[in-house]
Amino acid sequence: MTDQTSEDPRYRYPQPDFAEQPQPIPGREREMTPQPDHGEESYVGNNRLKGKVALVTGGDSGIGRAIALAYAREGADVAFTYLDEDVDARTTEQLILNAGQRALPMKLDQSSRKACDEVVDVCLSQFGRLDILVNNAAFQKSYEQLEDIPDEELTYTFSTNIEAFFYFCRAALRHIPPGGSIINTTSIQAFAPSIHLAPYAATKAAIANFTLSLAAEGIKRGVRVNGVAPGPVWTPLIPATIPEDKVPQFGANTLLGRPAQPAELAPTYVFLASPEASYVVGEIYGVTGGRMHI
Template structure:
């Protein structure tokens, strides 16, 4: 695969905007759909951009109706809705801060009111900042990251559980940083470790109900996280240090979520897939 050169760039918001990125992340599915998610209803948290956009479009191609929950990036969300509908699928946009339990309950209620059921929950929304001086990291910053990256996953799962039946799937986003650690992303890495432990624990908790829970731990992927987190000079040629010599694209991660959410992954629960460009980490 040819890697498009990534020029210096940064944004002053988190979450950042996909429509401002150069080059644009590659979300597009590579293969025709075969109905792996036909008649399924999925919620994709953080589905407006990045990996979430790629998941939403891929799930739509495979026959799912897709609800996209996002914080406030309406322009990106509307574009993802358009892309989902281009695949012939129904799409519901749900704006709000999922770090608040009542917003999660409202989001799930909207899906049930619209489609009458829920089969797949993708906990993918998150925020990330560099910890330039951990000793001086503010309580507000820590609380914001915990709310987005940990509480939201737990609250969404709580809200979804009354509606999930045998055969349902939950897939949570973790990170290579949960396994390898990252000196500049201490808080983010800690929250991704939490999502990993949450996935493994909930897999055991829900085993008797026939609900599978797994995780995906991406490596360096070209998403709005990157210009929204790093100084422009660090963004240049992002991902070139990976064994494959390039950053991954969102579509290359979405396929892992499809595998775990579909019946292809029926014998997987409590597991983690690692689309990370060849970095070897503990499973």
């Protein structure tokens, strides 16, 4: 039995076994069992981002929703993007509004350069500034073997997962003032790739590399660029994209014996965007439940 109030990190959140729960890509929060925790009842803000404007890609669910919620409770107005999950996006929007901040949901396919550029333009026109960019949205799919990967899905994965990061950063960097921040979501897959996630893992390795090169350019403008490398996290991508028989034991191979909840990632993104991280640049923070050390 999981004790949600326990201070022991092994038992703070649900552990495997989980139910098999197949979903179509990209997955829906409301259809997951157990429901992911984004910090709705637990995250307490301290005005660390007061007066800032953040743009979070993939903010409708999972890590993106947890980031959007935390940023709002820290005093930031939040624009966020999503692919087509309208119901999930409305939930994120309401969480931001309930925190007393302005919300701007934007529906797009970020494999399109034009769409990425327009998102930055709309954010600036609606909020008047942009201080924080979080590149978080990604496409993931499992394949039994290399020959099973269709050309169009290979192209879409790279367009969505790394080319879009270039598009968003290129459009946003000239507007982010000194003291601002760009945070890229890479993955443990960049350093310990899974055989069934080759396209996704390759893009995550590219993101890690891009983060380091962009950090050297960004800091010349006073903008810090860093990355976060999550391990297994309980998000809609899991039941929607990994083999059905792998879901019950998802995250069991960490030192904690369970996957992270999105709420456990958000504080790292808050720290990296905050003035407390003024000497943190060109770093990639692993939040993997110990996986990077096994």
